Amino acid sequence: METIGPLSRRNATGPLRRLLWRRETPRPPVRRRPWVYLVPVGLLVLLGLGGAAATYIGENREAPGVLIAVIAVGSVLPVVIAFRWPVLGWRLGYVMLFIGSMNVGPKEPWPWNTVQILGFLFVLGRLALTQDTALTAWAAAFTMVPLFVYAPDANAWGAAVLVAAISVMGDILHRWRSTRRLLAEKEEVTELERAKRAVLEERARIAREMHDVVAHHMSMIAVRAETAPYRLGGLPTEARDELAGIATAAREALTDMRRLLGVLRAEEGDAPRAPQPGFAEVDDLVETARAAGVEVSLRYEDVPALPETVGLAAYRIVQEALANAARHAPTAAVTIVARGTAPAESSPRLEIEVSNPAAGPVNDGGHGLAGMRERATLLGGTLTAGPADGVFVVRAVLPVEATE
Known part of the structure; x- marks a missing residue:
């Protein structure tokens, strides 16, 4: 209960503080055509109205020239300010209600000139259109103070009704615009959710197709390779080892396929987090290739500690x-060289070079080279691939961030 009182007072006086002395965030400038072309015209109109206010005051009041200039400028300046700073414009216009009522002539029905009255009503409407209800209510209440202090009673009550009407209408329009903006934002969020749902459905469809086609055939390869020694019989040791290697590779491919299918089927944030291979597993990768009959040589040269993303x-x-x-x-024999470099003006780098004597196609219609190039680019690195002097070379340069 002890915190309710202070919180309630803060909620009640917060709009008052924003109205009277808190710094205001400016409204965005008008950039929509054709309104932007009307700005010079509007400034010329306000300049003319300021001159008309100065002429009116000079003809009806016994006032020094400085006071006449201050009132004339103060009659139109709040209008200009209110376009970007509605609260600041109201503050200046409110002060001018007191200054503008000085040295009133006997023939003037109102203590303010017509330009000042219309300008302040515009500023009040602008404030009501852009601010919340509580701040608008405080502004309307403060506006009625000089009305009942300086204006005749009959005129003051009519002006008070007009001030209240402008405040209420402006607040209604402000609420309507806020509601439309919220509805538009909600519709945009709904469209994004629909697009996301469409993506998830397409990913699920792709996962089903991959499971039905690719995973099925990979399973059949693994099963046939594992059972071939028993079904055929009398196979030499080399053939049994080759079939065992095929079965192992097929099982590993199935494991990767299941992990991929899990990612495709999962919604955002729900994807399975199975351990990903790193650079330390390159040795196992080379051994698997050697077991499959590929002649591979691997050499490391000052390879630094790698972050997980770079290693993957x-x-x-x-x-x-x-x-x-x-x-x-x-x-053909394949040569793999992994070396670490440390250029003087950049972060350490990992260079990977894979070459084999027989040149292969730069682009055979698949996605392998494109995928490698995308991985390097995402890390801020580069990848080149192509024949050079009868040797096909894949060379990747990956920046290595400092690791703890």
Whole structure:
């Protein structure tokens, strides 16, 4: 209960503080055509109205020239300010209600000139259109004070009704515009959710197709490779080892496929977080390739400690490069060199070079090279691939961030 009182007072006086002395955030400038072209015209109109106010005051009041100039400028300046700073414009206009009533002539029905009255009503309406209800109510209440102090009673009550009407109408329009903006934002969020749902449905469809087609065939390959020694019998040891390697590769491919299917089926944030391979597993990758009959040599040169993202990208690049070499030149030797470099004016880098004597196609219609290049680009690195002097070379340069 002790906190309710202060919180309630803060909620009640917060709009009052914003109205009287808190710094105001400016409204965005008008940039929509054709309104932007009307700004010079509006300024010229206000300049003319200021001159008319000065002429009226000079003809009806015994006032020094400085006071006449201050009242004339103060009659139109709040209007200009109110376009970007509605609260500040009201503050200036409110002060001018007291200054503008000085030295009133005997023939003037109102203590303010017509330009000042119309300008202040515009400023009050602008404030009501842009501010919340509580602040508008405080502004309307303060506005009625000089009305009943300086204006005749008959005129003061009519002016008070007009002030209240402008405040209420402005607040109604403000609420209507706020409601439309909220509805538009809600519709935009709804459209984004629909698009997201469409993406998830398409991913689920792709996952089903991959499961029905690719995973099925990979399972059949693994099963046939595992059972071939028992079904055929009398196979030499080399053939049994080859079939065992095929079965192992197929099972590993199925594991990766299931992980991919889980990612495709999962919604955002729900994807399975299975451990991803890193650069340390490149040795296992090379051993698997050697077991499949590919002649591979691997050399490390001052490789630094790698973050997980860099290690994963490096592993996938080597994996894809080995697969391309085995596919396009199965009998050629493959050389893999991984070296760490530290240029003087940049962060340390990891350079990976995979080469084989038989040149393969730069782009065979698949997505392997494109995928490797995307992985390197996402890390801020580069990847080049192509024949050079009869040797097909894949070279990736990956920046290495400092690791703890």
